[in-house]
Amino acid sequence: MLDRVRAILDDFRYRRQLRQWTGGSDKAREMPLSELRELRRRANQVRRRIDAINHVAVSRLTLPVIGSNAIRKPPRTEWAHRPQAWAGPVYPSGIAAVDTKQKIGSEVTIFHDCTESELSFRQVRNTNEDDFAPFGLRMDVFNFDGSFLSLAIEMPKNAVEGLKRTHILRLDMIVDSERPQEMFARLNIRHGPNTEQVVRELDMAQRNIWVEFDMYYTQFDEARGDSMWIDLIFEGPSMNQVTIRDVTMIRRPRASI
Incomplete structure (x- = not known):
């Protein structure tokens, strides 16, 4: 009985809030600018929360299902991550004449x-088996x-937590390209005032691509790891369509020598 009462009250509050936002949108063209600024501020606050809910909902309710966080993980994988742009809907979902730092x-x-930018992007739905x-x-x-x-992809903070020179980082991607496209992946790890960088050329002869970064051959200071990101660098991208279907990053310990 208590659950039913709560459900009725929740539905009542939802319908009241919906009427309030409907009324605000109807009056927006005529209301004083001071009121319009406050309405926009509140709308932006609500939109951020709606976007967060939508990100989770679409991830769980569409296929491939993301709720399972399905990532191909080699044996002994300690950490794995799929960036948000491949895991769920993002904003903006598409834009033409893309400015730098977009x-x-x-x-x-x-x-x-x-x-003069003649570059556009959009998020697309994957449907392949x-x-x-x-x-x-x-x-x-x-x-x-x-x-x-280039496309800079930030990794979460826990990517560098516990990272040691005895680890191997592996980048996996699925890429479709209209015509042959030369690409490079650059690993960037900031530690203290320094940034360690390792570049690998991607084998674009196949759709499923992977490269490994062996931390043993770097000067990474394990005690000062701060942040990590990947740069995907495109060589001669003119007159081409490139679809990056998936990006994942995993960490595992390297074999003892």
Whole structure:
């Protein structure tokens, strides 16, 4: 009985809030600017919470199912992560004439030096049977008059927690490209005032791509690990469509020598 009463009250509050926002949207064109600013501030606060709920809901209710956090993990994997842009819906979900430093969700940033951007991106739904990630990122590049194009993917804080030079980091990707595309992956780890960088060329002859970064051959200071990110660097991207279907990062201990 108590649960039924709570459900009735929740439904009543929901309908009242919905009427309030409907009324606000109807009056927005005519209300004083001071009231409009306050309404926009409240709307932005609500939207952030709605976006967070939508991110989780779409992840759990669409296929491939993300609730399982399905990531291919080699034996002895200690840590694994799929960035948000491939795990659930992000905002903005698409944009044309992308400016440099354009954010895609909270973890991905596009960098380029074009004088006139003819680059667009959009988040797409994965539907192939072998797709583990529910979403992919598609970039369309027309004329490209810049010297570099890269996608910076931030890793969460726990990526460097406990990271040692006895670890191997592995990047796995699934990439579809209209025409042959040369790509590189650069691992960046900030430790204290320094940033360790390791570059690997990606074998684009296949759809499923992976590279490993052996921490043993770096100068990484284990006691000062601060942050980690991956740069995906595109060489000669002009007149091409590239869809990155999945990106995952795992950590495992290296074999003893």
